[in-house]
Amino acid sequence: MNGDWLVRGRDGRLGVYLISGEAVLCRAERLPGGAWRPARRIGGEQRLHPVLAVGQGVDAYAHLVSWRPTVPGESGLVHSTHYRPLLAPLDWVPIGHPNKKGDRTGVPAVAVDAEGRAHVFVRNAGTGLSMVAQKERGGWDPWRDLEGPGVQGPPVAVTGESGRVEAYAATDGTLLHWRQAEPAAQPELEHTVGAAPRPGTLRALATSADRTTLFFTDDPSGELCAWRPGGAPVPLLPAAGPGRVAAVRCLLDGRDSTVLAQRAASGRVALAAYPTEDEGGGASWTEHGPELWPDAEVALTLDHADRVAVAALSPATGRLLVARAGDDGPRVTPGPWQDA
Structure with missing residues (x-):
C-alpha cells in the first residue's frame, strides 16, 4: 500500500483500507471513537492486483488507485472515490495505462488538489514518471510523461497547503521532486x-x-x-525499523509539531515528535503497545477530537490495532490499544 491508508472522514469516523487477495477492503468506525464495522469489498467483484494507492483531499474524500488485469499479460489502472467511511465507495473506473497498454509498470501514488481532482503518478515502461489527472467536471486528462528516467520503487505524492500537487521519486543515488507551478498545471x-x-x-x-x-x-x-527541496537532506534520528515511516502534523502544547511512527526492530510501535521543520529539535523514539505481527504496517492520523491516532495493520490476516492519545498527559502518548 502506498499513501495514508488510515483516514479520517468528513463525519469524524476513522477508516482503513487494506488489500485482500484480488480485492481491496475498507473498514470504518460505527461512530467516531467507537467500535469498528466488519470489512467490506470495494467495487463489487472486480479483480485487482495486490496493490493500492490512497490519497485524501481537503474535502476528506479518499481516492483509491489500483491495477486490474485486462487481457493476458496486460493491466490497466483503476480509480475509485470514497466520500465517507460508512458509505460504499464508487465502483472502479478505468483510467488507462502510462504507455497506452502493457503490463504493470510500478506502484502508483495519488494526491488530490484543492479542487478535489485526483492526480495519479506511476513509473512508466521507460522508467520515467507519468501522471494522469481528473478534469474538474468529470473524466480524465491525457497521460503526461514527466520524464526523470531511472525511477526506482514507488513514487510518493503530496498536496501542499497551497493546494498544488507535488511528487517525489528515487533513482540510483538521486531524489527527484516535481511540483505544479500553479493549480491545474503539469508538475x-x-x-x-x-x-x-x-x-x-x-x-x-x-x-x-x-x-x-x-x-x-x-x-x-x-x-x-x-529533505525539503532547495536544501540538503538532514539526518533526523536513527530509523526505528526497516519500514516506511508514518507522519502527521498536530499541535502539541500549542506548538506546530510533526509526529512520526514506525514499526521498531523490536516489533512494537515507535513514536517520536519534534517541532515541525526543526529537525535539530531533538526527536527521539519511544516504543508503545504490544509486539506486532511480522508484516505489520503502521499509520497515523488525527481523530474526531484532533487526538493523534495510531493504527497497526496486518495485511495477511486483516487484524487491526488502534490507539489514540488520551485527553490527559502527553498528547502523543497512546492510551489503551483496541483490537478492532
Whole structure:
C-alpha cells in the first residue's frame, strides 16, 4: 500500500483500507471513537492486483488507485472515490495505462488538489514518471510523461497547503521532486539531490505554507532523513525499523509539531515528535503497545477530537490495532490499544 491508508472522514469516523487477495477492503468506525464495522469489498467483484494507492483531499474524500488485469499479460489502472467511511465507495473506473497498454509498470501514488481532482503518478515502461489527472467536471486528462528516467520503487505524492500537487521519486543515488507551478498545471521536475534512500521508505508531508518535507531512510547509514527541496537532506534520528515511516502534523502544547511512527526492530510501535521543520529539535523514539505481527504496517492520523491516532495493520490476516492519545498527559502518548 502506498499513501495514508488510515483516514479520517468528513463525519469524524476513522477508516482503513487494506488489500485482500484480488480485492481491496475498507473498514470504518460505527461512530467516531467507537467500535469498528466488519470489512467490506470495494467495487463489487472486480479483480485487482495486490496493490493500492490512497490519497485524501481537503474535502476528506479518499481516492483509491489500483491495477486490474485486462487481457493476458496486460493491466490497466483503476480509480475509485470514497466520500465517507460508512458509505460504499464508487465502483472502479478505468483510467488507462502510462504507455497506452502493457503490463504493470510500478506502484502508483495519488494526491488530490484543492479542487478535489485526483492526480495519479506511476513509473512508466521507460522508467520515467507519468501522471494522469481528473478534469474538474468529470473524466480524465491525457497521460503526461514527466520524464526523470531511472525511477526506482514507488513514487510518493503530496498536496501542499497551497493546494498544488507535488511528487517525489528515487533513482540510483538521486531524489527527484516535481511540483505544479500553479493549480491545474503539469508538475515540472524542479529539484534533484544526491541521496541513497532505502527502497520503499519515501513519505511526504506538507509542513508549511510553501514547503513539503520528504522523509526517507538513508540506506548506508540507517538514519531517518528529512529533505525539503532547495536544501540538503538532514539526518533526523536513527530509523526505528526497516519500514516506511508514518507522519502527521498536530499541535502539541500549542506548538506546530510533526509526529512520526514506525514499526521498531523490536516489533512494537515507535513514536517520536519534534517541532515541525526543526529537525535539530531533538526527536527521539519511544516504543508503545504490544509486539506486532511480522508484516505489520503502521499509520497515523488525527481523530474526531484532533487526538493523534495510531493504527497497526496486518495485511495477511486483516487484524487491526488502534490507539489514540488520551485527553490527559502527553498528547502523543497512546492510551489503551483496541483490537478492532
